[in-house]
Amino acid sequence: MAKKNAKNGIGSAFVGLFRNQIFIPIAALLILIVFNLIADPSFFKITLGQNNAGDPILSGNIMTILNNASELAILAIGMTLVTAASGGQDISVGATIAIAGSVILRILCGAAGPRPETMQAPIIVAFLVACVATMLFGAFNGVLVAYFKIQPMVATLIMFTAGRSIAAWINNNQLPVIKDVSFSYFGNYIPGIPVPTPVFIAILCMIVIALVLKFTNLGLYVQAVGINSHSSRLNGLNPEFIKFITYVIMGLCVAVAGLIKVSRISTINYSVIAKDIEMDAILAVALGGNALGGGKFSMTASILGAYVIQFLTTTLYKFEVPSDALPAYKAIVVIILVVMSAPTVREKLGQLWKKIAPEKAVKEA
Amino acid sequence: MKKLLSLMLAVAMIFALAACGGDKPVETPSDATEAVELIKVGIINNDPNESGYRTANDADMKRVFTAENGYEASFAYSLKNDEQIAAAQKFIQDEVDYLLISAAGTAGWDTVLQDAQAAGIQVILFDRTIDADESLYVASIVSDMAKEGQTAVDWLASQNLETYNVIHIQGVMGSSAQIGRTGALDTMVAENDNWNLVTQQTAEWNAETAQQIVQAVIDSGKEFNVVYAENDDMAKGAVAALDAAGISHGVDGDVIIMGFDCNKWALEELFNGNWNYDGQCNPFQADYIDEIIDGLEEGVEPAEKVVIMEEKGFDATTITQADVDQYGI
Numbered sequence: 001m002a003k004k005n006a007k008n009g010i011g012s013a014f015v016g017l018f019r020n021q022i023f024i025p026i027a028a029l030l031i032l033i034v035f036n037l038i039a040d041p042s043f044f045k046i047t048l049g050q051n052n053a054g055d056p057i058l059s060g061n062i063m064t065i066l067n068n069a070s071e072l073a074i075l076a077i078g079m080t081l082v083t084a085a086s087g088g089q090d091i092s093v094g095a096t097i098a099i100a101g102s103v104i105l106r107i108l109c110g111a112a113g114p115r116p117e118t119m120q121a122p123i124i125v126a127f128l129v130a131c132v133a134t135m136l137f138g139a140f141n142g143v144l145v146a147y148f149k150i151q152p153m154v155a156t157l158i159m160f161t162a163g164r165s166i167a168a169w170i171n172n173n174q175l176p177v178i179k180d181v182s183f184s185y186f187g188n189y190i191p192g193i194p195v196p197t198p199v200f201i202a203i204l205c206m207i208v209i210a211l212v213l214k215f216t217n218l219g220l221y222v223q224a225v226g227i228n229s230h231s232s233r234l235n236g237l238n239p240e241f242i243k244f245i246t247y248v249i250m251g252l253c254v255a256v257a258g259l260i261k262v263s264r265i266s267t268i269n270y271s272v273i274a275k276d277i278e279m280d281a282i283l284a285v286a287l288g289g290n291a292l293g294g295g296k297f298s299m300t301a302s303i304l305g306a307y308v309i310q311f312l313t314t315t316l317y318k319f320e321v322p323s324d325a326l327p328a329y330k331a332i333v334v335i336i337l338v339v340m341s342a343p344t345v346r347e348k349l350g351q352l353w354k355k356i357a358p359e360k361a362v363k364e365a
Numbered sequence: 366m367k368k369l370l371s372l373m374l375a376v377a378m379i380f381a382l383a384a385c386g387g388d389k390p391v392e393t394p395s396d397a398t399e400a401v402e403l404i405k406v407g408i409i410n411n412d413p414n415e416s417g418y419r420t421a422n423d424a425d426m427k428r429v430f431t432a433e434n435g436y437e438a439s440f441a442y443s444l445k446n447d448e449q450i451a452a453a454q455k456f457i458q459d460e461v462d463y464l465l466i467s468a469a470g471t472a473g474w475d476t477v478l479q480d481a482q483a484a485g486i487q488v489i490l491f492d493r494t495i496d497a498d499e500s501l502y503v504a505s506i507v508s509d510m511a512k513e514g515q516t517a518v519d520w521l522a523s524q525n526l527e528t529y530n531v532i533h534i535q536g537v538m539g540s541s542a543q544i545g546r547t548g549a550l551d552t553m554v555a556e557n558d559n560w561n562l563v564t565q566q567t568a569e570w571n572a573e574t575a576q577q578i579v580q581a582v583i584d585s586g587k588e589f590n591v592v593y594a595e596n597d598d599m600a601k602g603a604v605a606a607l608d609a610a611g612i613s614h615g616v617d618g619d620v621i622i623m624g625f626d627c628n629k630w631a632l633e634e635l636f637n638g639n640w641n642y643d644g645q646c647n648p649f650q651a652d653y654i655d656e657i658i659d660g661l662e663e664g665v666e667p668a669e670k671v672v673i674m675e676e677k678g679f680d681a682t683t684i685t686q687a688d689v690d691q692y693g694i
Contacts, residue, residue, distance in 0.1 A: 049610065049611050050611045051608055051609050051611045052607070052611055052612075052613065057609060059583070059584070059610055060584055061581075061584045064577070064580050064581070068577060115629070115630065165412075173420045175417050175628070188605070189609070261573070264572075264573060264576070265576075265598075265602060265605060267572075267601070267630070269416075269570070269571070269598050271416065271570075272569065272570055272571040272572075273571075275569070313577070314577075314581065317577060317578060317580075317581035318584070318585060320564055320566075322565075323566045323567050323569075323574065323578065324538050324567045
């Protein structure tokens, strides 16, 4: 659009920036950082302390944000792919996290009742079973969406409604508690490592998805299907299968997030675990500037969006906003950001900047 | 091949769902022997999945209302008022002798209770009250949430701390448990200068939200010496935040931990001295109901229409293993 010449070089650079998808989450993050810097610079203080087990721990708001955003960042990965391929969202992730958590605890408790002294199976086995379970539920959603052509939100509404009951049923309505401390490592700290484990798990997931997108055609195919599934079929792709597989990947993300969630408190409460997290995950995708109707996507922007949401939540807690009013504040921010990210508004902003920038360039000269 | 696979998956999932859908509105035990004249009771309860409290409540009902105790009990579960009312109508048609109801919602019960009265069925409410004329039921057995809160606050006051800097973590706003348990603390804070609320936030019964709230207080560097959480899950979340920050809690610790509901694992925490106090919300109404029905069978009306159950508060320094086993849910 903007022609590059000496006069409005800066202007066009900014136009490019405004038009870049990652601009929105970065701008939001910067606004939050600046706001906190002005309000209270100690927000960013990180201290090295000791926890009650005597291990070194880094603490502070920044660590809290990195820690608590982990599940959301992992879910944002799956949600981005689902959104891009099927042009709709999976609203069942909160409920399937409950299922994943319940499966993990069920396997770990084995036949020893809901409060075993020791774990009855290795954690990795429990986790893998949970992966299979949630991928099956993902596959269920995927089949409904891809092959039965049901609206994603309607299709996933089934699991959204039934998921928590299924989770409770898996453990016969009991509330298992795992006493072994090694189970709590995944959601808290590994002794001797001062950074919370969920941060590492999230980074690992990001590396994996980055490699997958780089070395496979998944990203390309997903976008092709999302933009126009008919023409992608003409080009030799199988759009149904690609939509289907994104829901299975979503299931895998859910299992990882579920492990972190149950490990954090070593138990589960079926009705409240990961409550409303699907909305935050969808919000992360939207904040990343991805079209919720499918098509092109930016994984980086979505993940960044997840951290922006947690940054906002922690900031609001810091300023003692009543937590039942939290969603209202989030909504305001979301409205602003979504309006900002609308293509027409960004176009306007770009033009506005072009008008201001040349004058500046003249002055500097 | 892929299509076949996906078809198989779909079929498998449908079967899995069908297997999980154990949401049958009415189930009647088949082992009711007709040797003696059994008292027919229809029990309408909320879904036992709702919480540990409800699970314990349902188990207690099933323990008391058995054929051995002279009852032929039918159960109906729903979290929805209209489904519960429909179940009540079915029980009336089945000509039960007693209708026991834990209502999901307070409104809309008048007509069906009048039908019950016309059919000569006695109605006993448990756990929750409804907005209906008192003449429509013989008794209601309920918890007094405000009293639970008062017992807890009285216990806290008896600790004789110089100042009370309280982190108050609330349940879902507007629920009867939240209103009752918040009321007593709010009054105490308003009346005493040495009682301060460091923060008062709802974590909506969620352990993780509670953890974040306490984390935010710790990160902001504020002083506090009491965590007053309105249920056990939220107390657990708060303790997780304290543990990570290296703040001692419980008996001989810097911070007093208070929870409610008396989950078994919570009482174990109390027994091990990690927490200080846990307030009971008594789910064991079945024995009270049994007593009332025994009386009615002999023609004795219950002395009081509203029976408020006895509810205890447990102190970490005095709790015994027997308490954990008996009162843990």
